[in-house]
Amino acid sequence: MLERYPSFSRARTLLSGAGNGNGRDHQALARTGEAHVQPVEDDSSRLNSAAEEIASHPAVDLVHLEERSARAAAFGNWPDHLDPRLLGALRERGIARPYVHQHEALHALSEGRDVVLATSTASGKSLCFQVPIVEAVLRDPGARALMMFPTKALARDQVESMRRLTEALPREAAIGVAVYDGDTPPAERRAARARAHAIATNPDMLHRGVLPHHEAWGRVLAGLRYLVLDELHTYRGLFGSHVGNVLRRLWRLCRHYGARPQVIACSATIADPGELAQALCPWLRDEGVTVLDRDGSPAGPRRFLVVNPRVVDEITGVRRDYIKVTREVTTILRRAGVATLAFCRTRRAVELLTRYLRDDESRERAGKGCEGAARVAADTAIRGYRGGYLPDRRREIERALREGEARVVASTNALELGVDIGGMDAVVLAGYPGTRAASWQRVGRAGRRGRPSLAVLVLSSSPLDQFVAASPGFLFDRTVEQARVDPDNPEVLLPHMRCAAQELPMGAEEAWPGLTAGDTEMALGYLVEHGGLHHEPGPGGGRFVVLGSESPAEQVQIRGVMEEDFSVLDPAGEVLARVDFEDGPLYLHPGAIYPIEGRTYEVRELDWDGRKARVRPVRASYYTVAVSKLRVRVVDDPPTEGADEGTGTGTAHVVRHVPGFKKIRFDTHENIGYGPIALPDLELHTTAAFWGLPFAAAAQLSDPAQRAGATLAAAHAMRHVAALLLMCDVGDLQHAVTAGHPSAWGLALDDAMSPDALAEIEAGGLPHVVMYDRNPGGAGLAVHAFSMGASFFDRVIEVVRGCGCEEGCPTCMGPSTEASEQYGADRAAVLVVLQAFRDAAAGRRA
């Protein structure tokens, strides 16, 4: 059901991704207030011919083509009474007039309103907080601003950007901009607190380093005029709920010191940025928040190609490997001299792609001359980028991109956030990123001011990708996903209330931001009952305090428990990269081939306790992929009355075991061997809910394979709907299917399924769906879903029924790789499972 050359639809306003160099492009055109955008002729023709070549490449089928014509810049005016020194500095930076969205933001702020900017990447959002901050400080040297960024790297980047503006001010109007994070040395910390006017930090630092010591920050909090929240959309799910509470504590302290800062939030394109801002900052609910999403920055014409690798074997339906196809697509762009950013879904893909592209490039150059020089040139022009690289290396790659030294970069989502890399001309997505929001965010990285840009999505063979191939409207027609957050979740709320009580004793009549006074009292009463708080009687109901020398803030992890990362060390003992603790067994087992920007190293030794992996450089003809197996065991809570045997909630013990690894040859990707791994298992203790398939349904689905597949698909749907209803991120929950009651240790099926589990389930065990919280210790999510009973399943059934596709689509079926293809689940079977669960739940209530 593939379309080959579908109709070319034009001028879709939904394709709002084309940002531009945010003023730092070394080839930037100065803004002179011209209404037209002049596309550069040879750029356009280069891109067009590259696009043509890609579309007609023999290895792919063109599924869809979107085009959007250029958008001229729409300008506004500076607010009246803007300090002339600031105007002068802006002019010196090449900014003569603001774009409309900047104009609207500045005017809204000068009227005392709070603002959420939801324009695209690199549309000049930073200006919307830099200008008001500078203006406020010029008028009142005691004015302060706190800027919160989700990562340290972003904070430092933004501080550099703001300093470029403040340095253009005359000397007597000096404005201090500082970073305050875990890496800031003590002397700089003191200076930041005492003298800086604008301070950039992150939620973790705010939670642990600033708020508990608020009297040391008295000057800043008392003078706080603006609270900047950048990349607002990253504060969702469980992490976002924590951040929401940190912000509530901050607001409470601001009020204590007599300040009422205005909020300036910047968000990527999500469905309801205003709502997210109000969920995180409940004090905005009364007055409302001004959402600005009309982008006035100029955009060149953009083309978006969706391509599907061709089927190579008619009988099995197998398609060409999408990484190889991405390689070819990117090569076309590279040869055309187009600056390209290739986003990959996994680190392995980044490494493979970097290596392949460099091989291609150096081979071509070597053909014209010296091989050694060709290799060096290839290594400079083509870079790989991912989170595990050390900060120095990442800064270096960012710089190389900005200055045009690097022409092609393969990256994970690490480059999705707004770190300044100049502008690219093309973005290639190796595989569908999983959400529309992420897709637009990445595509938005392409397009320099006024110049044409190209985006190419290369679909993989996973069901979700193939679904996009079948219905591209899925990508273009629907609005982007919501960012959901739930700061009132008691798991999150209560620990933060304790932190707040230590910051300032809580009065009995106090209302926690976002809650009524009555609800606050109830929560406080709960804490007292369980020993978290102490009530001291007195007038007005008394006070709630924290006794003891322990620090409540130390006991709250806002990003989930952090285990220490592994360091990758070369033979000389230098640290080459870092790997998250959870991924250690997968990537750093002895015998693993660990690549950095395509260069391969073999892991000789892994020091588990010391968190060190020792590697040496090798010329490998293969790479390694670890195999992992999942086991789940749930220890029941005492059963409630009338409960069925096979359902309930409890503590889950989840174990991920990595028995061995496969060796895969480069280029051909054939499996050439296997090796054993003997490393500690990864364990997770958390809370879970489980549902066993009732006998009646099992009887109806007599084929064990179909039964297993349908249950897995049902579990997937349940998880996604639970995330929707619980206002958390899909990633905050996990689902698995066990053969039989999960109280016994059972192999579990999840999206990365294993053949043994399949065998067990097929042997006739009754499948049980287990849903558990990703967060160690649990976060009340799965348990809450269970407590919703039949109404939860009603919603799931609604979603699966009404999802609009004929057979069952990945949204309701689950993007598993080999799994659901092998099981061949279909919607009808899934509905049988869900209906059975629903009836059982209704029966329980009755």
Add this chain to the structure above:
Amino acid sequence: MSLAGRLAQYGQARGSTGRAAPVRAARPPGAAREGFAHAVMEVAVARGGARPAELAEDLAALELPTAPALARALATLAVGPREGLDAECPAVMFDLETTGLMGQPSTVVGVAAAAWHVAPDRLRVEQWSLGQLGAEGDMLVHLEGVLRSHVGPRCALVTFNGASFDVPLLRRRLVRHGIVRPTDDPLRMPHVDLVVPARRLWRDRGPDCRLGTLERDHLRLGRRGDVSGAEVVELLWRWLERPDAESAADLARVQRHNRLDVISLAALAHTMHGRMRRPVDAVERLRAARHHQRLGRSALALELLQPLLVALARVAARRRGSALEVEAGMLAADIDRRAGRRGEAARHWARVCRAVPGHAEAHEALAKHLEHRARQPGAALAVAGASDSPCARRLIRLRGKLAEGAEIPSLPQVIDAWADPRV
């Protein structure tokens, strides 16, 4: 779902999975306690005088200064106002007990005391004790008010290590409660921190320079059943959590410790004053002299150094003098040189050179004097060359200054000539 419902479910989930309850177990509520307590007592200065029963035993051996005596003592120990401290109320002694170190978010002021003279022979001691953690702000308002109403240009705040601890911590807590604005600093008052002279006098002369140690070693303050710093923290937390008689006894121990600390500050000042004027041994003598010189009282410093200088003068050639005498000589030379009495300075250096042949600093200083002031390059060369670590440039320069064929005088001659000049 409403918050009530969610809390119920949260409680169920937590309880049933057997996870430990957070932090400490809930305590049964006791009798309502007042926010903070404020006690006043008066203590006679004289040893046999009227003293409150609970303190009498501890203070039995303690000699407290009268108001004028305290004023004199503080004048010795620190630079005061030009017109001197008020002879009737020269100082307010002050000390805090807290539940932790400065900078820890959980640190609160548990007990605080201040003492000052209300009559030449009588001290008034006021003490604040926290009853409810949430009342710390109220307590500190009261405390800060009392301090400010007594401390002034002629009435100093006296603490032990208060410059690093008590004063900044008090200020931080005042800011934290919103009593004082972050930009204000109301505690900027004349302050004598006794740890400074104490370290000068007694550094490395005992196990440490903590107040308790000094009280024991130099004030003969016998305290039985006293509490240590770490114990104070634990006792205060217990008191704040539990409202029973046992914890009240805990608090009483902390209160007693705090009161004694504050009163003993006066005695400590007085004792240190005595030592600075009449040191008990040679080491103290030297250190006291240094102290006086730091405060700009060079005449007094020299006066104190006299016995050591006399001993230094008597040291015959090539017999090593004691290190103390040598140090005294160098110090006296420094004082004299700064005052312009160069001949005197040279005498001291020469004597050191005689007592400790090769003493680098003395040789260099004397050589410099001979070269530039006395203009005797030959003598200078003799002295410079005899140093343990001669300065090469000086030697070359001096050789250059000497006339052709001039004789270099012998070192002992030069030394003797300058060590004992015949007028």
